[in-house]
Amino acid sequence: MKVLITGATGLIGKTLVGLCHEEKIDVHYLTTSKDKIKNDSNYKGFYWNPTNGEIDEKAFDGVEAIINLVGASISKRWTKAYKKVILESRTQTANLIFNTLKNRDHTVKQFISASGISIYPNSKTRLYSEEDTDVDNTFLAEVVIAWEAAADQFKNLGIDVSKVRTGVVLSKNEGALPKLKQPVEAGFGAPLGSGKQWLSWIHLQDIACIYLQILMNEWEGTYNAVAPNPVTNKKMTKKIAYYLDKTLWLPDVPGFILKLILGEMAVLVLEGQLVTSKKLEKQGYTFQYYNIENALEDLL
Ligand SMILES: NC(=O)c1ccc[n+]([C@@H]2O[C@H](COP(=O)([O-])OP(=O)(O)OC[C@H]3O[C@@H](n4cnc5c(N)ncnc54)[C@H](OP(=O)(O)O)[C@@H]3O)[C@@H](O)[C@H]2O)c1
Numbered sequence: 001m002k003v004l005i006t007g008a009t010g011l012i013g014k015t016l017v018g019l020c021h022e023e024k025i026d027v028h029y030l031t032t033s034k035d036k037i038k039n040d041s042n043y044k045g046f047y048w049n050p051t052n053g054e055i056d057e058k059a060f061d062g063v064e065a066i067i068n069l070v071g072a073s074i075s076k077r078w079t080k081a082y083k084k085v086i087l088e089s090r091t092q093t094a095n096l097i098f099n100t101l102k103n104r105d106h107t108v109k110q111f112i113s114a115s116g117i118s119i120y121p122n123s124k125t126r127l128y129s130e131e132d133t134d135v136d137n138t139f140l141a142e143v144v145i146a147w148e149a150a151a152d153q154f155k156n157l158g159i160d161v162s163k164v165r166t167g168v169v170l171s172k173n174e175g176a177l178p179k180l181k182q183p184v185e186a187g188f189g190a191p192l193g194s195g196k197q198w199l200s201w202i203h204l205q206d207i208a209c210i211y212l213q214i215l216m217n218e219w220e221g222t223y224n225a226v227a228p229n230p231v232t233n234k235k236m237t238k239k240i241a242y243y244l245d246k247t248l249w250l251p252d253v254p255g256f257i258l259k260l261i262l263g264e265m266a267v268l269v270l271e272g273q274l275v276t277s278k279k280l281e282k283q284g285y286t287f288q289y290y291n292i293e294n295a296l297e298d299l300l
Contacts, residue, residue, distance in 0.1 A: 001024075001025045002025070002028060003020060003025055003028070003215060004028045004029065004059055004065070004108075005017065005066075005067045005069060006029065006030045006068050006070035007068070008069065009029070009036050010069060012069055012169065012204065012208055013029070015204055015205065016067065016208040021042055021043070023216065027043050028059050028060075029043070029045050030046050032050070046058060050070075055096055055097075060101070060104070060107075060108065064108065064109055064110065065108065065109065066108055066110070066112065067112045067215065068093070068111065070093045072086050074086055075265075078265050083139060090146070090150065094153075095150060098157070101154075101159075109159060110159065110215065112161075112164065113148070113151035113161070115144055115222075116140065116143075116147075116166055117166065117224065117275045118140035118141055118144055119136065119141050119144040119165065120135070120275065121135065121136040123273065124274075126273075128274065128275045129224065129275075129276050130165070130224055138271075140267065144165075148163050160218065162221060164211065164225045165224045166202065166207060167200040167224075167225060168201045170201050170203055170204065171203075171204035176201075177299060180237070180240055181240055181244065184244055185246065189246065190252055191238075191248075191252045192258060193252070193253070193254070193269070193270040194252070195232060196234065197232065197233050197269075197272035198230050198231075198232060198273055199233055199272050200224075200227075200273055200274060202226050203288065203289035203295045203298070206227065210223070213285055217283075219283055223279055223280050224275050224277055226276075227277065227295065228276075229290060233269070233272065235292070240300065258270055
């Protein structure tokens, strides 16, 4: 089997490529960096520049499924110009792939798209499943809605679509955990805002395995990719301190200070959603990292 992955050079992509190779699945990938292009027998890179519509169509040769992980980081300052980059790096990219496939013969049967749980409204009490249709009124929710619509259009080409609403991915050296860990390590860790906001997290190994299972079992539809036991911001901060053998002595950081420092981006730390992973579990996925304790024990 051969799969095309966009964003293969990123955090989730790198782990997923390793898992594909263990299963003898060959990987083609599209990259915006010519210096990241490799040409191994089971890992071939192809250049694209989604902003000006450039794509190396050889990337689609013999490909049965596409895993679309491309997306500019959401943790850089949300200026007006950068918000456009966040959105278009998800929509323009999917549109470019769609228009390319529409106009050529291809063998693609499955399109698996990254998505985010930030589509669900901020709440301390509601438990969100894939059936919930309420959407948040934040910039990130707007992005997710447009991103999922861009993925859904592949159904018009007779291609099965899966959307992976991903929680906060925890890994050793990249993504959210190093940022959460830094102040605690430096002795300035404290819960943020009320500390009661939910953090629906997932271990890197699990999110990569979920993509692999969706690919290999051809699971269609929308899936919440979060660990079965989300935690509050306060519990996460306390657990990180525990595993780093540090004491939390500062009072909670007031929300208004975070809003002053981070502006609109403060929603990333002050808001959260309690999300259930039951659909994936019923589908047959068994989580390797079920509780925050076993995830942090592994990662810290
Ligand atoms: N990590 C998380 O906590 C998390 C949570 C929810 C959802 N997700 C979503 O899951 C997907 C993968 O996440 P990740 O953490 O692995 O992402 P990542 O490490 O930031 O990697 C994304 C890849 O996208 C490409 N890219 C970045 N900016 C781009 C731009 N402006 N235009 C075109 N390509 C661009 C880069 O590949 P090249 O340099 O090879 O072009 C990069 O390696 C993303 O869509 C992300 O939004 C992640």
